Amino acid sequence: MDLKLAYYRDTATLMFIAAQFTITRLWNQPRCPSIDEWIKELWYLYIMEYYSAIKNNKIMAFADKWMELENIMLSEISQFQKTKGRMFSLISVW
The missing domain is CATH 1.20.58 (Methane Monooxygenase Hydroxylase; Chain G, domain 1)
Incomplete structure (x- = not known):
């Protein structure tokens, strides 16, 4: 059970980091x-x-x-x- 929980926690952490990179890239879009x-x-x-x-x-x-x-x-x-x-x-x- 602990191994499964660690797997989900690591996956969630990686998804969170990927989402932050996506948000950062969108925030740095050129503007007027x-x-x-x-x-x-x-x-x-x-x-x-x-x-x-x-x-x-x-x-x-x-x-x-x-x-x-x-x-x-x-x-x-x-x-x-x-x-x-x-x-x-x-x-x-x-």
């Missing part, structure tokens, strides 16, 4: 970048383009992209402030 990561990536790309524009004396063609990035960042900041304000109003109701 957050807004923060996206803005940081755009920032890096724009900086590289900026230095390239300076090198080639084409700085005015580049100014529009910085203004676009600034608008995106301001939009995200205002959205965060709206969300924070709504959360405080919900907390104060309770």
